[in-house]
Amino acid sequence: MDFDLTEEQQLLKDSIASFLTDTYDFDSRKRFAAQAGGFSKEVWGKFAELGLLGLPFSEADGGFGGGAVETMLVMEQFGKALVLEPYLATVILGGGVLRHAGSAEQKAALIPAIAEGSLTLALATTERFSRYDLFDVQTTAKKDGSSWVLDGEKSVVVNGATADKIIVTARTSGARRDKAGIGLFLVPGDAPGVTRRDTATQDGTHVAEITLTGVRVGPEAVIGDPAGGLAVVERVADEAIAALSAEALGAMEELHNLTVDYLKQRKQFGINIGSFQALQHRAAEMFVALEQARSMAMLAAMTSETEDVAERQAMASAAKVQIGRSAKFIGQQAVQLHGGIAMTMEYKGGHYFKRLTMIDTLFGDADHHLSKVAEYGQLVSAA
Known part of the structure; x- marks a missing residue:
C-alpha cells in the first residue's frame, strides 16, 4: 500500500x-x-x-x-x-x-x-447518565402539528456555549436505551428555551451543559430520518475518532520531541542527562509507543470512510485503544523525564498531556473500546 x-x-x-x-x-x-x-x-x-x-x-x-x-x-x-x-x-x-x-x-x-x-456548530449527544453509549437518550422530541418540541438536558457539549447552532439527539419514540427512535434536530443556540452553561476543561477547551425546555423547532430542523438518527451519529463518531487519533498523534510527537530536547539540554553532575543510558532507553520506548500510535491513526483514517459498519467501528475502537495507551505512556514518561517543570502552567509539556487525557475520554476511553474490540473478535470467530 x-x-x-x-x-x-x-x-x-x-x-x-x-x-x-x-x-x-x-x-x-x-x-x-x-x-x-x-x-x-x-x-x-x-x-x-x-x-x-x-x-x-x-x-x-x-x-x-x-x-x-x-x-x-x-x-x-x-x-x-x-x-x-x-x-x-x-x-x-x-x-x-x-x-x-x-x-x-x-x-x-x-x-x-x-x-x-x-x-x-456543536453536536449534543451525551447525557448525564449515558456515559459512552450514544443510544442512551432521554431528551425527547414530541410532534406538535408540523413542529417538534424538545425537552431534556445534554452534557459536556464541545463548543456548546458559543455555537451558533446545535445539533441535538432526541428520542422521538421508544424507551431510553432503544437504538431506534432517535432523531437529529438543528436548534439555534439562542432559541427560546435553550439554556447553556459554559465550562473550561483542564486542557483549555470549552464544553457546555445545555438544557432544553419546551424548545420548538419547525420541520426544516429535522436532519434525516427522525427515527433513524443513531446510525448517522455512530458514523460521525467513528470519523471523529479518526480525527482525534490524528490530533493525538501530533501532540504525542511534539511532546516526544520536547522531551528529547530537554534531555539534551538539562545538566546534572555537570553533564547532560541525555547521556544517561537509562533515560535514553525511556526516550526510545516513547518513540516506539509513538510509532504504534501512528500506525493505528493511519488505519483509522483509511477505514473511516468504508461502508462496512462492523469493520469501521472495529478499526476505530482498535485505534482508540492504542492511542489511549500510547498517550498515557508518553505523557507519563514526559512528566517523569522533565521533573517538576512538566507540571507547571507556564511550560508547554504538561498541556500536551492534559489534551491527550481529554482526547482519551472523548467518544470512549481505551478500556471502553478494548471491550468493543473483544466483542468484534468474538463475532469474527463465531462467523
Missing part, C-alpha cells in the same frame, strides 16, 4: 504547519484561550481563508472535496500546536452530520456558511 502523500496533500500539510508556526506559539495560545469562547475569532477566519473549514465537504455543497487523509493531516498539525478553535465541533462533528444526513436545502444553507467561517 502506498503511504506517500500526493503533491496536493503535501502542500496542504506544509501550508498548515507554516501558518501555525508563525501564528500559534504557546504565548499566543494563552492569549487565545483568554478570549470569549476560549478561542480566536481571527484565527478561525484565517482557517476559512486557507480552505480548512470547507475541506471535507463536497465541491457540489460548497466545499473542497477533501477526504479522511486530508482531515488527518489537518488534525495532526492542530495537535502539534494545541489548537483551541472549534474545528472538531463544527467541521468534523456538526459538519459530519450534515454531510451524511442533511437535505439538499440544509446543505445549501449551512455548508457555505461553515466554509466561510460565519457559522459554528
Whole structure:
C-alpha cells in the first residue's frame, strides 16, 4: 500500500504547519484561550481563508472535496500546536452530520456558511447518565402539528456555549436505551428555551451543559430520518475518532520531541542527562509507543470512510485503544523525564498531556473500546 502523500496533500500539510508556526506559539495560545469562547475569532477566519473549514465537504455543497487523509493531516498539525478553535465541533462533528444526513436545502444553507467561517456548530449527544453509549437518550422530541418540541438536558457539549447552532439527539419514540427512535434536530443556540452553561476543561477547551425546555423547532430542523438518527451519529463518531487519533498523534510527537530536547539540554553532575543510558532507553520506548500510535491513526483514517459498519467501528475502537495507551505512556514518561517543570502552567509539556487525557475520554476511553474490540473478535470467530 502506498503511504506517500500526493503533491496536493503535501502542500496542504506544509501550508498548515507554516501558518501555525508563525501564528500559534504557546504565548499566543494563552492569549487565545483568554478570549470569549476560549478561542480566536481571527484565527478561525484565517482557517476559512486557507480552505480548512470547507475541506471535507463536497465541491457540489460548497466545499473542497477533501477526504479522511486530508482531515488527518489537518488534525495532526492542530495537535502539534494545541489548537483551541472549534474545528472538531463544527467541521468534523456538526459538519459530519450534515454531510451524511442533511437535505439538499440544509446543505445549501449551512455548508457555505461553515466554509466561510460565519457559522459554528456543536453536536449534543451525551447525557448525564449515558456515559459512552450514544443510544442512551432521554431528551425527547414530541410532534406538535408540523413542529417538534424538545425537552431534556445534554452534557459536556464541545463548543456548546458559543455555537451558533446545535445539533441535538432526541428520542422521538421508544424507551431510553432503544437504538431506534432517535432523531437529529438543528436548534439555534439562542432559541427560546435553550439554556447553556459554559465550562473550561483542564486542557483549555470549552464544553457546555445545555438544557432544553419546551424548545420548538419547525420541520426544516429535522436532519434525516427522525427515527433513524443513531446510525448517522455512530458514523460521525467513528470519523471523529479518526480525527482525534490524528490530533493525538501530533501532540504525542511534539511532546516526544520536547522531551528529547530537554534531555539534551538539562545538566546534572555537570553533564547532560541525555547521556544517561537509562533515560535514553525511556526516550526510545516513547518513540516506539509513538510509532504504534501512528500506525493505528493511519488505519483509522483509511477505514473511516468504508461502508462496512462492523469493520469501521472495529478499526476505530482498535485505534482508540492504542492511542489511549500510547498517550498515557508518553505523557507519563514526559512528566517523569522533565521533573517538576512538566507540571507547571507556564511550560508547554504538561498541556500536551492534559489534551491527550481529554482526547482519551472523548467518544470512549481505551478500556471502553478494548471491550468493543473483544466483542468484534468474538463475532469474527463465531462467523
